[in-house]
Amino acid sequence: MFFWENFGPTHVDRCDAVARAMPRKSVVGIELNPASTTYAWTPETGQHFTKRTLRDGKSHWGALRTAFELVRASVNAGAKHVFLCHYNEPSVQIAAMLMRLLRKRVYLLLDSKFDDRPRSIWREALKAVWIWPYVGAIVGSRRSRQYLGFLGLSNARIENYYDTISVERIRRAAGVPPAPEGVDFHDRHFTIVSRLVAKKNLFVAVDAFALYVSRTNHPRRLRIFGDGGLDQELREHVRELNLTEFVTFEGFQQADAVSQALGSTLVLIQSSSEEQFGFAIVEALAMGVPVIVSDNCGARDEFVRSGVNGFVVQADNVEGIAFFLGRLASDQLLWERLSAGTTAFAAEADAISFAHSVGRLTASA
Amino acid sequence: MPTRLRKVVFLWENFGPMHVDRLSALARAVADQWEIVGVQWTGKSTTYDWVAPDAKNFSLVTLFPDAAPASISFPRKLWRTLSFCLKSKADAFFFSHYNDPVIIIISAILALTHKRVFGMLLSKFDDYDRKIRWEVFKSLILLPYAGFLTNRGRSEDYIHFLRGTKVPIAYGHNTLSVGEIRSLAGAEPAPGGAPHAERHFTAITRLVPKKNLAVLLDAYALYRQAVAAPRPLHICGSGELEAELRAKIAALNLGDLVVLRGFLQRPEIAHELAQSLALVLPSIEEQFGNVIIEAQAMGVPTIISHNCGALETLVRSGVNGFVVEPDNPAGLAFFMQWLHEDEDLWERMALGCAQFLPRADTPAFVDGVMKLL
Numbered sequence: 158m159f160f161w162e163n164f165g166p167t168h169v170d171r172c173d174a175v176a177r178a179m180p181r182k183s184v185v186g187i188e189l190n191p192a193s194t195t196y197a198w199t200p201e202t203g204q205h206f207t208k209r210t211l212r213d214g215k216s217h218w219g220a221l222r223t224a225f226e227l228v229r230a231s232v233n234a235g236a237k238h239v240f241l242c243h244y245n246e247p248s249v250q251i252a253a254m255l256m257r258l259l260r261k262r263v264y265l266l267l268d269s270k271f272d273d274r275p276r277s278i279w280r281e282a283l284k285a286v287w288i289w290p291y292v293g294a295i296v297g298s299r300r301s302r303q304y305l306g307f308l309g310l311s312n313a314r315i316e317n318y319y320d321t322i323s324v325e326r327i328r329r330a331a332g333v334p335p336a337p338e339g340v341d342f343h344d345r346h347f348t349i350v351s352r353l354v355a356k357k358n359l360f361v362a363v364d365a366f367a368l369y370v371s372r373t374n375h376p377r378r379l380r381i382f383g384d385g386g387l388d389q390e391l392r393e394h395v396r397e398l399n400l401t402e403f404v405t406f407e408g409f410q411q412a413d414a415v416s417q418a419l420g421s422t423l424v425l426i427q428s429s430s431e432e433q434f435g436f437a438i439v440e441a442l443a444m445g446v447p448v449i450v451s452d453n454c455g456a457r458d459e460f461v462r463s464g465v466n467g468f469v470v471q472a473d474n475v476e477g478i479a480f481f482l483g484r485l486a487s488d489q490l491l492w493e494r495l496s497a498g499t500t501a502f503a504a505e506a507d508a509i510s511f512a513h514s515v516g517r518l519t520a521s522a
Numbered sequence: 523m524p525t526r527l528r529k530v531v532f533l534w535e536n537f538g539p540m541h542v543d544r545l546s547a548l549a550r551a552v553a554d555q556w557e558i559v560g561v562q563w564t565g566k567s568t569t570y571d572w573v574a575p576d577a578k579n580f581s582l583v584t585l586f587p588d589a590a591p592a593s594i595s596f597p598r599k600l601w602r603t604l605s606f607c608l609k610s611k612a613d614a615f616f617f618s619h620y621n622d623p624v625i626i627i628i629s630a631i632l633a634l635t636h637k638r639v640f641g642m643l644l645s646k647f648d649d650y651d652r653k654i655r656w657e658v659f660k661s662l663i664l665l666p667y668a669g670f671l672t673n674r675g676r677s678e679d680y681i682h683f684l685r686g687t688k689v690p691i692a693y694g695h696n697t698l699s700v701g702e703i704r705s706l707a708g709a710e711p712a713p714g715g716a717p718h719a720e721r722h723f724t725a726i727t728r729l730v731p732k733k734n735l736a737v738l739l740d741a742y743a744l745y746r747q748a749v750a751a752p753r754p755l756h757i758c759g760s761g762e763l764e765a766e767l768r769a770k771i772a773a774l775n776l777g778d779l780v781v782l783r784g785f786l787q788r789p790e791i792a793h794e795l796a797q798s799l800a801l802v803l804p805s806i807e808e809q810f811g812n813v814i815i816e817a818q819a820m821g822v823p824t825i826i827s828h829n830c831g832a833l834e835t836l837v838r839s840g841v842n843g844f845v846v847e848p849d850n851p852a853g854l855a856f857f858m859q860w861l862h863e864d865e866d867l868w869e870r871m872a873l874g875c876a877q878f879l880p881r882a883d884t885p886a887f888v889d890g891v892m893k894l895l
Contacts, residue, residue: 271647272676276683278661285654300648307652452828452845463839463846464853469828470839477840 158185158236159266160227162243163193164208166412167436167508169201170323174508175515176205183207185234189223190214195352197384197409223248228255238519240295242266244288253290263290264518266319268297268433268455271304285309293518295319295511297434298455314521316514317459320434324507327443330413331420335445335503337496342489345423346378347482348446350415350437353385358430358451358472360394365428365478367398369486372479376403377486379426380418384409419444423492424485429453430472439506442466447495449481460506466498527557529612530895532642533603534560535591535619536567537574537582539788540698540812547699547884548891549579556895559583561606563599564591569728571760571785600624607632614638614895616671626663633666640894641667644695644809646676646831647683660684669894671695673810674881675834693881694890696810696832700883703819706792711821712872718865721799722754723858726791726816729761732807734827736770737851741804743774744855749862752779755802758794760785795820799868800861805829806848815882818842823871825857835881842874 159175161168164186176184184206191200191210202208211226212218218226227248231239239261243249253263265288285308293314296302302315333339347366351357359381370376381391381404388406395404410418415437419425425441427450438448438456448467450457463469468481485492534541537560549558558580565584568591585602586594603624607615615632619625620641629639641664661684669690670681678691709715723742727733735757746752757767757780764782771780786794791813795801801817803826810831814824818836824843826833839845844857861868880886 272679275679275687277686278657278684281683282654282658303648303651307654307657309654312651457847462850462853463844464856465850468839469845469847471833471845474838474841477838480840 158187158231158234158238159240160187160189160242160249161266162189163191163196164188164201164203165193165196165198166201166326167320167322169203169208170326170508171321171511172206172208173203174321174323174512176203178509178512178516183234185209185230185236187211187227187230199411218248220246220248220251224251224255227252228259231256231261232259236261238262238264240264240266240515244291250287250290257290262292262519265291265294265305265310267294267305268301268320269304270298270300270433270455271307272300272453273431273433281308295514295518299458300455301433314518316518318505318510318514320436320439320456321506321508321511322436322439322443324443324503326412327416327419327440330416331444332417333420335443335499336422337445337493339445340421342423342492345421346380347424347426347486348380348382348418348422348441349426350382350418350440351427351429352383353381353387353391355387356429356431357385358428359387359391361472361475362426362428362478363391363394363398363400363404365426365475365482366404367400368475368479369482370400370403372483373486377423379404380407381405382407382410382415382418415440416444419446422446424449424467424482426478426482427451427454428470428472428478432456439503442499442503442506445496445499445503447485447492447499449478449485460502462498462502466495466502528555528614529557529559529610530614530616530891531559531561531607531610531612532616533562533618533625534642535563536565536570537562537577538567538570538572539574542575542577542582543699543702543884544697544887545580546578548888551885551888552892553579559610559612561585561603563594563603564589566591568592573787596623600627604628604631612637614640616640616642616891618642620664620667621660629663629666633668638668638895639666641670642695643670643672643681644677644831645680646809647680648676648829649807649809657684671887671890671894673831673835675831677809677831690894692890692893693835694886694888696812696815696835697882697884697887698812698815698819700815700819700879703788703792703795703816706789707796707820708793709796709820711819711875713821713869715821716797718799718868721797722756723800723802724756724758724794724798724817724822725802726758726786726794726813727803727805728759729757729763729767731763732805734804734806734848735763735767737804737848737854738802739767739770739774739776739780741802741851741854741858742780743776744851745858745862746776746779748855748859753799753862755780756783756794756798757781758783758786758791791816792820795822798822800825800843800858802854802858803827803830804846804848804854808832815879818875818879818882821872821875823861823868823875825854825861832882836878838874838878842871842877
């Protein structure tokens with residue numbers, strides 16, 4: 158059984174992959190709400206697993222009620238292995254403890270890293286006690302693994318590839334072959350796929366783009382996909398920099414539309430100052446698109462190698478981002494080389510990797 | 523009657539050239555307010571073969587002048603260090619080696635006697651696989667400290683993690699005299715000095731596992747295959763892996779291009795950097811990487827791993843060097859090839875070295891210390 162607050166496309170990808178990889182097992186997905194509180198994605202239902210929604214969008218439950226319903230769902234499903242996200246929610250914690258008492262094997266799904274935010278030793282000490290119900294974990298990055306090891310979970314019971322996607326779904330939705338095939342090099346644009354919130358560091362990305370524009374005669378367009386509280390401020394910033402001709406705000410788009418945009422993308426930019434993982438990075442790699450990412454992105458650890466399939470920069474490095482944008486926009490051979498470099502990483506980022514991790518953890522029980 | 527100078531004591535296990543740089547600069551800057559005293563346990567480092575220059579403008583005390591570092595027992599070391607600190611009647615103390623049992627005890631005693639004790643700390647969370655129990659203990663042994671001299675970024679974050687956000691922090695821990703390096707080099711910093719075509723790649727590092735030199739050699743082998751006339755790679759340093767590295771160099775058939783130069787003293791390092799195209803430092807674990815300062819002082823771009831603590835202070839990818847992952851020989855080779863082939867790019871990166879260098883020059887150390895005092 159897998160639990161997330163709400164199922165978006167990537168959750169369905171992973172549950173479907175597990176169900177396909179383990180045809181003799183019954184896979185159940187439990188979501189708390191019918192719609193995400195963070196993302197405007199269309200609710201998804203998988204083909205190979207059963208999904209259940211705990212509450213309708215109107216009712217408000219306390220932690221105890223939520224925990225009780227979660228435990229009840231696991232009992233009704235006859236789940237022996239339960240994978241839980243949102244470990245920091247009291248409801249999930251209570252549910253995890255109760256499930257352990259019911260002799261279920263409870264696993265943590267985590268992509269937090271130590272460097273995501275300022276940490277306090279006493280809060281972390283508390284967290285080390287907090288995670289006792291979990292017998293294992295699937296993590297998003299090397300840094301997440303290090304963080305869980307620091308909190309006391311044995312390294313032998315931690316698996317990689319929490320944040321993975323269906324490469325086939327992305328490519329099918331894109332409707333074009335992955336780069337360097339498909340759309341011609343000269344017709345490609347830069348892309349940002351991100352919520353428009355402070356931690357995504359979008360002003361730095363736009364400033365870097367402005368610097369790139371100032372250094373070239375025929376700048377490429379920048380398309381920004383996403384919505385959020387900074388929408389108006391960013392539009393104003395773009396106007397102040399006289400970039401309205403080159404920057405398009407596309408708003409929040411569903412997964413298929415984003416895949417289509419990645420099909421015509423030259424480079425994905427993700428310069429977040431805080432980023433637990435960065436799903437857009439692996440989606441870009443699935444379409445053969447090189448990435449320019451900040452070292453804060455958890456996806457960097459497993460899926461990006463600077464000079465191989467993209468470039469890693471520092472989140473305050475406007476000049477560096479502009480430099481790499483300029484290079485990739487003007488040097489087709491370089492771009493093709495980095496695009497070719499995405500192939501192995503895209504294969505690794507497929508949801509089958511997640512399914513294998515689930516298989517290893519449950520087999521060792 | 524003349525006003526008594528206040529006294530501040532700095533303790534490092536052993537003083538190398540950069541420690542002398544820092545205290546000389548401090549002594550010059552605050553000569554009318556503070557008496558500066560340096561203390562070292564022995565005259566020889568347990569880690570480095572360096573020969574330190576004489577102390578200038580400050581007094582340097584060696585507590586065990588004739589002893590080998592490993593031969594000093596804990597009670598002797600504790601007693602002599604504590605006696606010195608108490609007799610010094612200093613107003614403030616700056617201690618390195620916060621996790622040495624002697625320092626743990628002495629910092630607590632001095633704090634209890636209302637002395638101001640500051641920690642000089644450059645560790646980062648990502649240096650090792652950490653365990654919460656040991657970190658809790660560490661947060662307790664850091665309690666006596668009134669503040670910390672450290673570096674920007676991960677070291678700063680690590681102190682905040684252990685001691686909270688209100689503890690005073692100042693930057694400038696890892697600094698050295700940029701002027702001294704340039705003077706010793708006897709050449710203009712790049713892009714002046716030796717022409718692009720005549721420069722070679724350089725690694726200045728101890729030959730130990732955490733420096734990841736096997737990956738460096740793998741990257742160099744890839745670079746050699748990718749270019750028509752590869753530049754030599756000079757590896758300067760000594761250590762336990764020397765025989766292993768020589769074997770790998772032979773196995774990769776790099777004997778005519780990779781030169782193991784052994785441990786070099788500071789003047790030779792400055793000369794080496796004056797002939798360098800880029801400094802390469804792909805460490806798996808690197809608290810800071812002082813050699814990055816030395817390279818930038820000579821205008822030499824750096825290709826470093828993100829594990830290097832100097833990253834936040836000094837290096838921006840695409841501006842004055844490149845940052846790679848320590849398991850990425852292909853990327854390292856790629857950036858070596860870029861700097862090898864593209865003289866304009868190299869010149870631009872060389873000029874970019876000046877951008878952050880003041881953060882690692884000794885005046886930054888003076889500013890940091892005075893901010894805490």
